[in-house]
Amino acid sequence: MPMFEAGDISVEVDEDGFIQDPDLWNEQLANALALTEGVETMGDEHWKLVKYLRDYYLQFGIAPMVRKLCKETGLPLKRVYELFPSGPAKGACKVAGLPKPTGCV
């Protein structure tokens, strides 16, 4: 398995850069992963999205529908794509420490 390394962080990831063990996730790691997805600084709205994704994943074991994401965080769809240019599936999920979504993504 490849490793994701940034500063003193070293975490196992899959070939697409998604971390393998969600327990290893922390805010420092999220900041570092965000940089790989074109997010320079994690603002309040970024954290709101990422924390919702992570909580949902820990509870249900899958990524939520983007509908739920927008409804629960109150952020419009357009804003989600502004915050994470690579989208909720690849960008936000990766930063939130979820595994790579399955299927055509």
Place this chain on the structure above:
Amino acid sequence: MSRVRSQKAELVIERLGKKLNRQIVGSLVACVHCGMCTDACHYVLANPDDPSYAPAAKADKLRKLFKRHYDWTGRVIPWWVGAKSIFTDEELEDLKDTVFGKCTNCRRCSINCPMGVDFATYNRMTRGLLVSVGIMPEGVAVVSKDQWEIGNQMGVLTEDYLDTLEWMGEEMQEELDDETAIIPIDKEDADIVYTINPREVKYDPRTISDAGKIFHVAGANWTMPSEGWDMTNFGLFSGDDALGGSVAARVYDKLQEIRGKKLVISECGHGYRSTRCEGPNWAGMDIGFEMESSVITMLNFIKEGKIQVDKTRNTTPVTFHDSCNNARSCGLFEEPRELLKLVVTDFTEMYPNRAENYCCTGGGGAMSMSEYTPQRLKSGIVKANQLKDTGAKIVVTSCHNCVDGLNDVIKHYKLGMEVTQLVNLVANALVIPEKKVVPVVEVAEAVVEEAIAEEAVEAEEIKKELVLTGRKILIVDDEPDIRTFFGAVLEDNGAIILEAGDGDQAIEIANSEKPDLITLDLSMPGKDGGKVFEALRSNPETERLKICIITGRPELRKLIYDQELSKPEGYLDKPVDEDTLVLNVRKILELS
């Protein structure tokens, strides 16, 4: 001494025998190892020193098995034809890494082979053999399971799907400022049944609201199905024809249940190929309805004048990437270009293009197989160079898989380009028919609100003054032009318009909607006006509905007046002018 063969290897060999048809055998025996395919493959071009990527070499891994077990040359001169069997599960794993990891089934080698060897077809078949003994990449297994069990490749539950469509309907209403803009679900007898890729509903539904806006503005009679809405098909990627048939049948069955006229497939290459081209064979079904790509639907809307587009809204330089499944396997490459040129101002072709274009790297389900991502990205250098040479800022493609494949290539090779689909560009260029806009100047908010309220009251009053306000009128005519003309005239006078293009539809709508008036044409294919009149008058549910016969063939009058039924409320000869139509309709509604 004979070697012991694993049970999986035994099964693969046995099942290979059952898969051999003329096309496969022709491809297996015809290869002369000339090397034309080598130059055609993006994996080879990116790895010139690694012969294991050459299509002929990849093909030999299956060919040796075929020769050894199913071809006479392998029995007589095995050393000459390279016949060799497979014994262990490790060998099958190695085969898996070749057929899933070193080929995206893009078929570029197939169309460049002078001997007509369709390598991609038996690469897919080999995938199917391995899948049948449980050997496949994990991503393929997970997605296949979701498609078998939940009915779509991302395990989206029906309530979540419907909730998302409702949400997108709200977006449409807001953007169009039109509360009638909704996404109809399971509407029966719709002209268009629109099916999508689950990623649209799960992660990026903007393509759904964009398509919805286009359908709505075009005035299309469309719907989205509550089941069988996933037109993607992992059976194409995994080589599992049974899965392919099951997924495709789910789509076809639902369309038939709601009596849809045409299946429209959103911009997804493998979904289009699976549903339109391969699905009927896998499912063993005869398909009695039309199927088309949404690209063609949108193009026709523009050509028929149903929507207007303003290309000056899309001025960033674009290029077009052909999806392998669309272009090479289904011949869909001129229409997207024609449409693209209508909605953008600055289009540059990439080279090579159309059926000769290179794979986005994400074909054949590669996006779901992370284990092969590094070699996939390495092969992406070919695509990256093609993209870079265009100088464009946006790559347009009609395939969801390509969107992700291209995004990965762009990110990996730092090309700084965006990827989008035609539906997004068409929606952006779409001219929304004008509505009355309240002029807002720099005034205090309360004043503006007051003005809006007054305006609304005025608008309401104007509406009330219209002579046919609130009257529901069903126009029955097989001529779409006549329906449009009558509809526009009556609608301008406040009426709510329903339309039927044939007798059966007329009877059905009359029953379900109970319109205030029906204008009935006499000469129609199928059930003529006389039969419709008879059916309506003899049914207690509809016998009292007001009917105005409007015909261009007065000699057919007997169809109505010879019947021993209460006479129609009105009669008009075509051609009818605007005033005569309104006057007569009013007369019937107000006096009879």
